[in-house]
Amino acid sequence: MALINYASREINAKIVYYGPGLGGKTTNIKYIYTKLNPAIKGKLISLATELDRTLFFDFLPVDLGTIRGFKTRFHLYTVPGQVFYNASRKLILKGVDGIIFVADSQIERFDENIESLENMQDNLKAYNLSLDKIPLVIQYNKRDLPNITSVEELQKVLNPQNKYQYFEGVATQGIGVFETLKEVCRHVLKALA
């Protein structure tokens, strides 16, 4: 959960990109890194395998600026998507303030999205957290590919009650990337007040 330091007037919040392997979580964070003004971003850290699969996490700190006297900063993390890295995934969720679920729209990845969302809920439970307490925003990624499931179908299984805001994305081109991030940041800041 957010760290609020009234003495140094700082607020740090943690946002986690979750979702199935190769779904575009790292692509989101890398796009953000390339587009943000160097003055407000920190170093991008990637703990990845030689084949560029996230092994532990990616990390990018982003300064929002000073709001009502508080220096506000978001820490963006991605989790490793591959099923067998669950121990790492769970660790990254510790202290999370907001989650972006990056779903892979490709037809053949349909079930993996469902598994990943269920896995996320199980992992949150381990910290006594749930999506009732933690803001979630969904990004349906890879909308530019030919073999994709319709958003309606994806919504039916991942967001049946339409409880969570969602965006369509093409993370490789930056489409939907900042929209998704902004929405989750908004929810996180609202929850602080």
Add this chain to the structure above:
Amino acid sequence: MPEGISLFEEDFWAINDELNRLLQGTNARTILLIDKAGQLITSSGDTTSLDTSSFATLSAADFAATSQLASLIGEKEFSTLFHQGEKENLYVCLIADRVILAVIFDQRTTLGLVRVKTKNTAAELEKIFSDIFSKLEKETGPREISSDFTKAAEEELDKLFGL
């Protein structure tokens, strides 16, 4: 126990005093206090050449991964970690189950001294943090984060992301 940490003036300065005392007592280069989620709480000593955000995140990840290793061999936790380098070393310990104290030191001091002095500081910090956590549970202390803050934050988000 509440998940988030809110630090108020008095506690913050008490923590910094402890860290400064430890820094002087050990002749360490830098001391950082980090929450388990990877956020830097405060630091003491030389941080000019150190990317403290990255350091905090990786220390917390290191500690979290090591805790899992501990549980795999039937230990509850490894309460301290030590990384030895050619010139710089890192000694890390857990405080009040929630906060990580990282001491970076070189040949100007010794591991033995760092270990002994850190143990004393850890005990003092443990008291301060227990106090902070019980305050947070009672939700006392000033609350300056208002709905006014949310409005200003939204404006900043618009500016930052330009959407």
